[in-house]
Amino acid sequence: AALVAMLGGSVLVLCGIIDPAELFSAFSGSTIVLVAAMMVVGSALFHTGIAAKMADVLVKFTGTSENGIMIAFMLVATIISAVCSGVAVVAMLLPIVISVSQRAGVSVSRQLIPMSFAASFGCNLTLMGAASNVVVNGALEDLGVPTMTFFELGKVGIPVSIAGIVFFLTIGKRFLTPGDTSDREYLAEYTGSNKAVEFNAVKAGLCLVILAVLLVAMAIDSDSFPMYLVAAFAAFVLVLTGCISQSDAYKSIDLSTLFIVAGMSAVSTSMSKSGAGALIADTAVNLLGEHPNKLLVLFIILVLVTLLTNAMMNTSCAMLVTPLFIPIVQAFGMNTTAVAIAICVAASAPFLTPVGSGTNTLIVRPGNLKFMDFFRPGLGLTVVILIVSMIFIPIFWPL
Secondary structure, eight states, X not given: OHHHHHXXXXXXXXXXXXXXXXHHGGGGSHHHHHHHHHHHHHHHHHHTTHHHHHHHHHHHHHTTOHHHHHHHHHHHHHHHTTTSOHHHHHHHHHHHHHHHHHHHTOOHHHHHHHHHHHHHHGGGGSGGGOHHHHHHHHHHHHHTSOOOOTTTTHHHHHHHHHHHHHHHHTGGGGGSOSSOOOOHHHHHHHHTTTSOOOOXXXXXXXXXHHHHHHHHHHHHOXXXXXXXXXXXXXXXXXXXXXXXXXXXXXXXXXXXXXXXHHHHHHHHHHHHHXXXXXXXXXXXXXXXXXXXXXXXXXXXXXXXXXXXXHHHOHHHHHHHHHHHHHHHHHHTTOOHHHHHHHHHHHHTOOOSSTTSOXXXXXXXXXHTOOHHHHHHHHHHHHHHHHHHHHHHHHHHSOO
């Protein structure tokens, strides 16, 4: 996946669609810093012994059943992602999911995708659940149309989240990778299980304090202290205080994941810079005619944004489509808030590919997951979310 992502970006450079510098600009960008720093934070939970302790406690509540573990972590991921970055949620829960799965004797890889997807659809519970939500709301303000309130998105976010959890506990579970495909060698490095890890109460307590401060700072998401900066500070402090050694911190950062993010950032840039995304959106709208059915317009917007977010990542996608669609639906006499809600929900549905979101990319290496491992359950979940959105959006925001 890393090689394909970088080759895709390289072809775009050779075709003159993006500048050579833009192919590698992501390596100095905030997303790379956030992902790398959160890998260190997650690994520190293992090296201080916290993950093992938490796993022991959680297994008593969840039992050793696959369903029990799955519903527990999906609920936690959904709730926390309502106020915190999905990447941070996955990075924090990843070591605990791995420990619980190993102790319970269930497949690690089968637990990762439901947890990661829950961190994405949980973003629909509040306005601050995802950066894309904030981007959409800002665009509404710039366009002079009514903006969304803090909990307004939750009217559709709650049924979407419930449907997503039920999906994985029923038919969705059948589409997860069979057996355990997790990369044992990488997990041994990441968890420190290839060497004795002793629980240190002082370091464990310090690690938990740092993690709590990190989550609060990310929830506030101040312009002075953006998420990537806070995550980097947390990683530095964890190394300086000995919660994780410098060498273990380096080992926890998976370079293939960073190359995937960088390559797809270049693709995302090209979609916007070349006008390809706008062309797709304009073409779809033009095919609708002058007086289209409003439900059909809503459905097409949901589908288009869902497809684009799997190629562009949610924030870039939201920045592109919101200024395009809102004036058009205004001309159709549609409720702009309903369309904005649809854009938010669809932008937080990167379930078809391992590169649609940093939440997905983080679990690729630990689970040793392939493209189809995401696509099979992701397609079913996408259909479920589209159906739920088409039912509830017109109810709460009449078109």
